[in-house]
Amino acid sequence: MTTVVVIGAGVVGLSAALALQARGLTVTVIDRSGPAAGASAGNAGAFAFTDILPLASPGILRKAPRWLLDPLGPLSVPPAYALQIAPWMFRFWRACSPRAVAASTTAQTALMDLSKAELEPFLAATGTAHMLAKRGNLQVYEGPDEFRxxxxxxxxRTDHGIEFQHMTPGEMADVQPGLAPRFTHGTFTPGWYSIADPKLYTEALATRFRANGGTLRIADAAAITPTDTGATLAFTDGTTLDACRIVVAAGAFSHRLARTLGEKIPLETERGYNTTLPADAFDIRTQITFGGHGFVVSRLSTGIRVGGAVELGGLSLPPNYKRADSMLRKAQTFLPGLNPQGGTQWMGFRPSLPDSLPAIGRAKATPNVIYAFGHGHLGLTQSAGTARLIADLVTGATPALDLSPFSPQRFQGFA
Structure with a gap:
C-alpha cells in the first residue's frame, strides 16, 4: 500500500509531497495533466507575504458595483454564470463584515508568517534557492483619493510590523522608472519576494520529488472512499489505488472530490488572465501593482508578465481573452515605454473560498483524507506554510498554527 497519495501536482501539492518525503514517508502524486498544468503555471510569480488583507472586504464591496459594470474590468461575472454563483456571492458578502474581515485578517496573517518562515529553508532543501528574488512591490495610486x-x-500592516514606505512620484521613479504621471502616490513593500518563473519552479519541485524516490502518475481522480486502513482513490478509467492517507490539493477541482465524501465545500474559481511579453519589453525593476485596475506587471526569468483581474466564471465557460487584451492596453498606457508585441496569453483557475482563506484540515468523513486547497491568489505565497501544516497533520504532529479558521467544515450547510 502507498503510504500517502497527494492529488494535485501544482505548487501546493508538490510542496506538500516534498514535505512529507522529508518526514520519511512514501508518497505518490496524482495529477490529471502533470506538474504545473494549472494555476501554478501562469501566476505572477510573487510571494506576497505582506498581502494579509482578505479579498472579501468592505473595500471590495464599495468598488464591486462600478467594476461589475465593465465586462472587461477588474471583477466580472459572465451572465451565463451569474445564477450558479449566487450562493457563493452571498457568502462572500457575509465575509465582508468588519468582524469577519478582522478574523480572516488574523488567520491570513498567521499563515503568511508561517509561510515566510518556512520558505527559504524549503527552497534550500529542494535545491531551488537560486530561483528566489527579493525585488519588492510598488503599489501605485491615481490621485490622493485613491491613496487615502x-x-x-x-x-x-503597520499593526503587524510590516515594513513599507509611502512614496512621492520622484521616489517612485527611483524604484521604477517609466511610470505614467497619472500615478501621483505609491507604496513600496520590500518584503514582497518573487520566483524566477512559477512554472519552472513547480517543475523543479516535481524533478526533486522524483529524485527523492517519489512517483508521479498522470491520472484523473474521480472519487475517494474511506476504508478501515485509510482510503481508496478511484480513477475515471476504473482503476483504484489504496493509501493510508490522501491529501486533496487539486486546486479548483478539489470540491468535486470532497463531494464524493459527502462534503459540499463552496469552492469557486477566480479565472485569471495574463500576457507574457518578451524579457526586453520593459525595464521592470520591481513588481508593480495597479490596484485600482486589478492587475500587476512583474519580471520573470522568461519575460514580462501582465496579468490579474477576477472573472467568476466557473470551470466550463470558454476563456474570454479580451480581458487579457484589456489589461495589456492599460499596461501600455501606464508604462508608456512598454512594447506590447510578441506576447503569449494564458487563462487559469484560481481556487477560491468566500472568506479568502484556504481549506486546510481533515475531511469530515474520515481523518485519513486531508484537504489543502482554496488559496485564491496566494497559492504560491502560502505553499511552503501549507506544506508544513499538511506534513504535521499526516504525521500526527501538533500543527504549527491554529487550524480552526481554515477548517473545511466552516461552511456547513452550503447548498
Missing part, C-alpha cells in the same frame, strides 16, 4: 482609501489597509 488605501490607508486603513496600510495601518493594518
Amino acid at each position: 482609501a488605501s490607508l486603513p489597509g496600510w495601518q493594518a
Whole structure:
C-alpha cells in the first residue's frame, strides 16, 4: 500500500509531497495533466507575504458595483454564470463584515508568517534557492483619493510590523522608472519576494520529488472512499489505488472530490488572465501593482508578465481573452515605454473560498483524507506554510498554527 497519495501536482501539492518525503514517508502524486498544468503555471510569480488583507472586504464591496459594470474590468461575472454563483456571492458578502474581515485578517496573517518562515529553508532543501528574488512591490495610486482609501489597509500592516514606505512620484521613479504621471502616490513593500518563473519552479519541485524516490502518475481522480486502513482513490478509467492517507490539493477541482465524501465545500474559481511579453519589453525593476485596475506587471526569468483581474466564471465557460487584451492596453498606457508585441496569453483557475482563506484540515468523513486547497491568489505565497501544516497533520504532529479558521467544515450547510 502507498503510504500517502497527494492529488494535485501544482505548487501546493508538490510542496506538500516534498514535505512529507522529508518526514520519511512514501508518497505518490496524482495529477490529471502533470506538474504545473494549472494555476501554478501562469501566476505572477510573487510571494506576497505582506498581502494579509482578505479579498472579501468592505473595500471590495464599495468598488464591486462600478467594476461589475465593465465586462472587461477588474471583477466580472459572465451572465451565463451569474445564477450558479449566487450562493457563493452571498457568502462572500457575509465575509465582508468588519468582524469577519478582522478574523480572516488574523488567520491570513498567521499563515503568511508561517509561510515566510518556512520558505527559504524549503527552497534550500529542494535545491531551488537560486530561483528566489527579493525585488519588492510598488503599489501605485491615481490621485490622493485613491491613496487615502488605501490607508486603513496600510495601518493594518503597520499593526503587524510590516515594513513599507509611502512614496512621492520622484521616489517612485527611483524604484521604477517609466511610470505614467497619472500615478501621483505609491507604496513600496520590500518584503514582497518573487520566483524566477512559477512554472519552472513547480517543475523543479516535481524533478526533486522524483529524485527523492517519489512517483508521479498522470491520472484523473474521480472519487475517494474511506476504508478501515485509510482510503481508496478511484480513477475515471476504473482503476483504484489504496493509501493510508490522501491529501486533496487539486486546486479548483478539489470540491468535486470532497463531494464524493459527502462534503459540499463552496469552492469557486477566480479565472485569471495574463500576457507574457518578451524579457526586453520593459525595464521592470520591481513588481508593480495597479490596484485600482486589478492587475500587476512583474519580471520573470522568461519575460514580462501582465496579468490579474477576477472573472467568476466557473470551470466550463470558454476563456474570454479580451480581458487579457484589456489589461495589456492599460499596461501600455501606464508604462508608456512598454512594447506590447510578441506576447503569449494564458487563462487559469484560481481556487477560491468566500472568506479568502484556504481549506486546510481533515475531511469530515474520515481523518485519513486531508484537504489543502482554496488559496485564491496566494497559492504560491502560502505553499511552503501549507506544506508544513499538511506534513504535521499526516504525521500526527501538533500543527504549527491554529487550524480552526481554515477548517473545511466552516461552511456547513452550503447548498
